[in-house]
Every structure is written in C-alpha cells, then in structure tokens.
Amino acid sequence: MNNTTKTSKQRDDHIVVLFGMMIFVLVLMAILKGKTYFTMANLRSMIFQFPEYGVLSFGMMACMIAGGIDLSLVGIMNLSGVTAALMIKAGLPIPLAILAALAVGTACGAFNGFIIGSLDIPAMLVTLCGLEVYSGLVLAITGGPAVNNMTDAFKNIANGFVGPVPGVLFIFIAVALLVAFVMKYTIFGHNIYFLGSNKKAARYSGIDTLKTIVMTHAFSGLLGAISGVIITSHLNSAKSSNGSTYTLLSLLIVVLGGVNPDGGKGKVIGVTLSIVLLQLIANAFTIMRAPDTLKTFTNGCLLVVALILDVVLEKRALKRASRTIPS
C-alpha cells in the first residue's frame, strides 16, 4: 500500500489514463480485426516480444527515478548476451553462463555509476559513452559476426513453454515483482527516490549518495544483463547490433509509464502498463499491416498526449491539495 497511497493522487490518475488507453486499443482492434487480434497465436507472439525490452525498461526506470538515465543498457545487454553465448558455445553449463552474464552486466552498471557519482559527470554523458564502449567491446570480442547456434536448452529459456504459456512471461513477471519489491520495501529503493527527488537534501539527510548511484546503475546493469540473456536465447544469436532500437523505446516506455525525467517519481505498475500498452499497439499495427513509420508516429503522439495529461493532472492535484491543507 505504501507507494500507492503516499505518492499524490496524480500518479493514480496516470495509471487510470494508461488503462484507458489500453482499453481503447483493445476495443478498436475488436472492431477492426477482432478475429485475428484476439487469438491464442497472436497473444503468444506478443508475449514472446515484450519481456526483453520490458526488463530493460525497468533498469531505465530505476536510473531515471534516481535523477539520472541509463543510455548504455543496450550495450550492457549485448555484452552480457555475448558473454553467455560464448560460454555456452564453450560447453560450460547454462547456470554458470547466466551467472557470468549477470556479473558482467552488474559490473558494467557499477562502473557507470562510479564514474557518475565520484566525478559528478552527468549520467547522460557517462552512459552514452558506456553504450559505445560496451557495444565496441562486443564487436572486439566477436570480431564482427554474430555468435550463433547455442544449445537447445539455452534456446528454450526464451522460446520454451510452460503449459500453453511462453515461459519468458514468467521471467518477466518475476523481474517486475522483484523490481517492485526493491523500490517499495527496501532502504535502497527508498534512497533511489530520495536521491532523485533532491540530491543535496539526500546528502544532508545522511544518505550515501555515491553508494546509491553506484548501486542504482549496478541494478540497472543487472536488469540489462537479464534482458541480454533473454534476447540472446530468443534470437539464438548474440551480436553488437541486437535490439538497437531499444534505447529510445525504453525511454519512451518509462516516460509514458509516468516516471518523471527530473527524478523522484515513478512506479513499476505504471511502467509495466506502459510496456504492455506499447506491445498492444505495435502488434495492432502488424496485424493491420500498417507501415512502421505510422507506428513510430503513433508512439510519438501517445507520449505527447501522456505528457500533456500529466501537466494537467498535476495542476489539478495541486489545486486539490491547496484546498485540503490549511496553510
């Protein structure tokens, strides 16, 4: 109950808006292409797609709530992916490969965070460099071509089923729950919000800001690595250019999900809804055989609408607050 009640009413409004948009898309598709849209096959195809960038977006979310940003996530994702792929190819056991990938991702994130926090360089610059460095490392390791053809067991991580449901959905749900728990019920999570909301006050309140920045980016790196494992398994291939559109996509997702780019605000539930909403829309466009440019345009409009709504809702919430609190 913590997060839902303590943040102002405005975020709840935001979630209602996201729900409204989802229902709008679903109703519209029911009218236009009900028969192909609402099928098990289509549902499955959607579920296979969103977890990899969804997990990534949670990393972006954490960094942005802390008042920063993580543009290096895709680089971390591919470096971790290649790490796992090469270890699998070398015949090492899957759990070991995954652990190594996660360690690499976490280390990359921690490195970003350390540079940002200790030298006080803007996260945007550091992580942009990070993106280049980690992507470059992937190229250097692979020498250019993708690492392909992993074992079937590894492929099954992102392509397998649990009953009729793609197994990767459970990975996504587990990650979302983990992130929600961290943000809501741990000191680290609270420190992320405090740091993003006022870094100076955080310091004057005794929060170790450097440690929090390093941990936030390490956490983001860990999530990047998880999505690295998923995408490598999903595509059965690891290379430096996988998911190259995901940087902007994850930015779009978190902002649409109600995360304040200035930091201090945002919730897992909002981001999750935003992930699902964008997947619904993307899929709708595929089914309608609409050109990709139109989808990009729609996403852009959606974000603008969400931002405008936020401002309007915020003003309303402020007015309401000034009515309820005596000065």
Added chain:
Amino acid sequence: MTNDIFLKLKGIQKSFGGVHALKGVDLEIRKGEIHCLAGENGCGKSTLIKAISGVHEIDGGEIEIEGEKVEKMRPIDAINRGIQVIYQDFAVFPNLTVAENIALNGEVKNKARLVDWKEVHRTAEEAMNQVGAKLDPDIQLERLPVAGKQMVAICRAIINDAKLLILDEPTTALNEKEVENLWKVVRSLKEKGIAIMIVNHKLDEIYEIADRLTILRNGSFVSTGLISEYDTARFTKDMTGHDVTSAKYAPEESGEEIFRVEGLSLSGRFTDVSFSMNRGDILGITGLLGSGRGEIGEALFGITPVESGRIYLNGKEIQIKSVNDAIKNQIGYVPEDRLTQGLFMQRSILDNVVVSSIRKYFHGVKLDDNQMEEAADHWIKELSIATPSAKPAVRNLSGGNAQKVVISKWLNTDPRLFILNGPTVGVDIGAKSEIHQILRGLAQKGIGIIIISDDLPELLTNCNKIIIMRDGRIGEVTDNTIERIEL
C-alpha cells in the same frame, strides 16, 4: 493630499478554488513613502502583491493608481504604470553579467536587433549610480552574493521607471551589513519620490525603515497606521490575533557537561574554536555571513569536516569525518536552506520524516510501512504540524510546518546533539514561537541544542549562552542578560 496617493486598493478579494486568500483588503501607498506590509505566512501577502502586479486577476474590489481606476490589471499594465516587484528569487539571469542583467531588458523592449554594448554598459552604470550600488558590471551574476543579485534586480526596476517598488521579504537572505546597505538604497529611492512597499515580518527591521505599516491576517485587513502608533505588543497582537509572550530562556544550572569542542579549525573557514555546553543549555552561534558561524555547523555535521581539533560528546571523544559519522554519533542538523538542503518537496511528509532513520524500520527482508506511518503520525501530533495526514507532499505545507518536518526528521533519529542553522528563517511568528518552545523542551530533556542564527532577538530570548564569531574566530562569549549584540 489625495494627489500623494500612488496606489489605492479597496476591498480586494481573491479566491483559489474554495479558499478565500484575500477577503476584502484595503491598502493605500503614498508617493515617496516606505510602507511595510506585515502578516504571518499564509495571510495573503504574496497574493496581494500578485494582485497589484497583475499576475492574479482579482475577483472583487477596486485598484486605483494615481487616482485613476484600473479595470482588469494585467502584468504589462502594472509595469507600464511603474509597478515593479522584486521577488525573493529576483528573477535574474545567473549566467549573464551584471550589466546585461540590468540593461538588456531595455534593449529587448526597444526591439534592437543588434546589441549596442556601449549603451548597455552606460545604462547599467547609470542605474547603479542612481541606486548607489557598486558592482563590477562585467562579473557574472551567479558569482555575486545574494545581496548583489538583489541590487541588480533593484537597478533593473529603476531603469524601467519604477514609481512603486515592491520588495518581497528582501532581508531573509542578507546579513546585517547588507541589510543596512539595502536600507540606505531604499531611503535614497524614497528621496526620489518612489513609493516603496516592503513585505516583512521582522519587527526590528520594520521599526528601522518603515514610515507606515499595514497588517494582514488570514486574508483580511487588520490595521494600518504610522509606525509610531505601533509598539511590540500591538504589533504581535495584530499579527497573530493573540498575545505572544517571550520570556528569556533560563535553564537550571546542571553542571553536567554534554558537549565540548577544543581547537576546531578548518582552513579558510574558522580557526581554533573551543566551547562547551552543559545539560539543559541552548547555545547560540552568531556572527556576520562569512564569519564562520554556519561553517561550524556544517563541520560538526560532517558536510565539510574539521581539519584539526577534538570533539567530545557525552564525555567521549568522537571523530566526525562524514555525515555518516555525525549520524552514527546521533548528531542532527537542520540546514540553512530548508528547500534545497532540508526537504524532499515532492515526497510525502512520511518519507521526509523517516529518511534519516529508515534503518529502524527494516525488519527481516522488508521495510515496515505501518511503523513508518506511526512514526510520522506521532511527530505530526507532537509538533502540531498542520496537515490532515502524513501523505501529502511537503511542498503543500507552509514554511513553519515544513520546518517542523525537518525537525521531526532529526528527532526521529533520537539525537544527542541537535544543530539548527537558521531554524526560523521564513517562518511566521506563531510557528516561530512554537519551534522555540519545542527546542526549549528538547534542551530540558538533555539534548544539546545549538542554534546558529543571524536573528539576534531569537538568540537573546532562546539561548542561555551565545558565541559571536568574528573573522573565523570566537570574538566574544556572552549570556543572554545583555540587551544588544554587537557583531
């Protein structure tokens, strides 16, 4: 006589949503007078200024400027009629130079496409001469102290042909010398026939500068008159609606030392500072800005730790090298700037209360929401913070209530030593005396209280021992039996 009146307000009303911010306010400002507008926070002073400057459209009442009734005042009308407001944040451009800040506005207004730099300098110099400010025109504004920025804002108002200059709490961030200088400037503007309205609630300053005074309370007009018609008792009564007593703090001598420092030094800030305090003491530290008064607080809290010297708390020597060390030793610190250093404005009261003691609420694998809420509710009740619950964001609170939240944050850490830097800056009289009562109570419970302040009456009433800093050294130590402090 009526010709002397520059601005006349009759029955001004303004409401936001259901809240009546102004319930029929009258105000008369004459040419060449210094008029103080006083009232507690939330009494409608800011709203009134915004109504005069056209930012808020009024719901009822009349505005007359130089005998002429103004319908529908917009900001541009106010400026054209010579009304200039200097807000607390000055609205200046930090990355431009002094000259640019003063004169560029005029260049823009004249629709000049190219900037005539000679002209800019000339205009700026002229304005500074008129005002009597001595500033380097080529220095970047962000490198000036607050007082300098304020002078620049005044210069800018003057070259825009101000006939009424409104200063919104101009002295909050100034030290005594700077205030004196400001008064000099204000008086010279008055000589030139400019009407000046100052929003202020420090009585001693009002006595020094004002010709006339108008007091508001809860959005209503209370009284107006010559400054000579007001004594302290009437002033406080009109401000608060009741009599506020202020007996000097005089604890019983306990003889039990709780805190002592020896030879504290931090190069460039302060040198060889030693003092001690006993159980029950409230220690005041004052001095001019830059004398080291605030720096001692920041050092004892580990923001900028001391380089040498010894610190003893409850008889044990402690090391403070970081904020973490300070918190481990149960030292709390209310920083000078509540908004940027003390509070998370968008976060809830609850979050702000528990931020420094959050470890207490982590059990097993997770934080205990209910316990945190109980703690916040406890302090809301204990310090009577005016809010329906712990959930609203702190930005919705008034200055006094927000400051009580900062105090709660530290009380929730069970401090043994509590340092407050400017604890009642921007806090209205009612809340101010409440905060003082809270601090006295804490001192009685054995918590060491250090108040760092430039509000000398505040120190004289609430501290039983006062240290005056001069140029980074202890200049004088006194008790509170004296009537005046010389800095």
